[in-house]
Amino acid sequence: MGYKVAVVGATGNVGREMLDILAERAFPADEVVALASRRSQGQEVSFGDKILKVKALDAYDFSDTDICLMSAGGETSKEWSPRIGAMGCVVIDNSSAFRYDSDVPLIVPEVNADAIVGFTKRNIIANPNCSTAQLVVALKPLHDAATIKRVVISTYQSVSGAGKEAMDELFNQTRAVFTAGEIRQGKFTKRIAFNVIPHIDVFMEDGYTKEEWKLVAETKKMLDPKIKLTATAVRVPVFIGHAEAVNVEFERPLSPEKATEILRAAPGILVIDKREDGGYMTPHEAAGEDATYISRIREDATVENGLNFWCVSDNLRKGAALNTVQIAEVLINRKLLNRARQAA
């Protein structure tokens, strides 16, 4: 028997990617329903070789839907996810609305798939922030091998991480620079074309941004609360693909050669590290791909047991839509969906 799956936010960057990934991976769905706001009602979106007509979320009845892949922002999720879960439909949510709740599992299947069983408390599972997803995929096998003490990370995040309007803003500003047109700002606080902005999400009292805080809180929740982590999150004028420069201190020695061997064997990772011109991965090349790519693995000789590496992934895929679909696959492969109806 196949499942009935609803994609909420189907007209957005992540929602459209979810539909592509469900089709690519031949997800066992009998029916896929595309939902968005009333603004998009009747709009068409593609799903494999089919076209789906978008329906309005607030007019849809979830009572016979098994899984809801939610990617419509935090406010919409806060309003709808608990109601949908209460109807026995499992919500896998891409927003930050429930990520830090102790009764909602936060899952990256390569890292903590076993934690998924806690979903029956609310029928909600959270997907991490895009920059955290690729980071924990890389850190998990290294943590298992040599126990991470501290991580210092700087991110180089593409504009698609801020939604479809942000991509239009980069495009329009870039065109305006070349045509001497007016540079209009909307989503970003400074010009993003030919610039970098050290500010993602809102500022917190301690001077960090919420994006930096999320990297810390989510890594601790999924990997190990004992890991110390400090972050600087930066927006760069790239359309798709987040890059991260990562510095790690371990409890025990771990050579670059051994780390390379471990990362090569780890799920979801491809190591491209030739120590020559072009022998590393960039966001442009990672766009449209599923893997988390690791390059530039080298010793940090300024600390005991230190390593540096470069980590790149498609933020719309592993950072959002792919991870969400992988979580849905864990639910199905472990035969957990019947527990959702019992819990409702």
Ligand SMILES: NC(=O)c1ccc[n+]([C@@H]2O[C@H](COP(=O)([O-])OP(=O)(O)OC[C@H]3O[C@@H](n4cnc5c(N)ncnc54)[C@H](OP(=O)(O)O)[C@@H]3O)[C@@H](O)[C@H]2O)c1
């Ligand atoms: N982009 C990333 O890398 C990334 C990574 C991880 C998590 N996320 C999270 O995923 C979510 C979506 O991100 P995105 O980049 O896809 O944004 P987006 O391109 O701006 O798309 C937003 C989607 O949400 C829908 N929506 C907005 N308000 C709604 C409402 N009241 N009812 C129903 N649908 C509504 C929109 O529908 P309309 O077209 O009808 O307005 C659209 O389909 C956000 O929570 C974001 O934080 C994004």
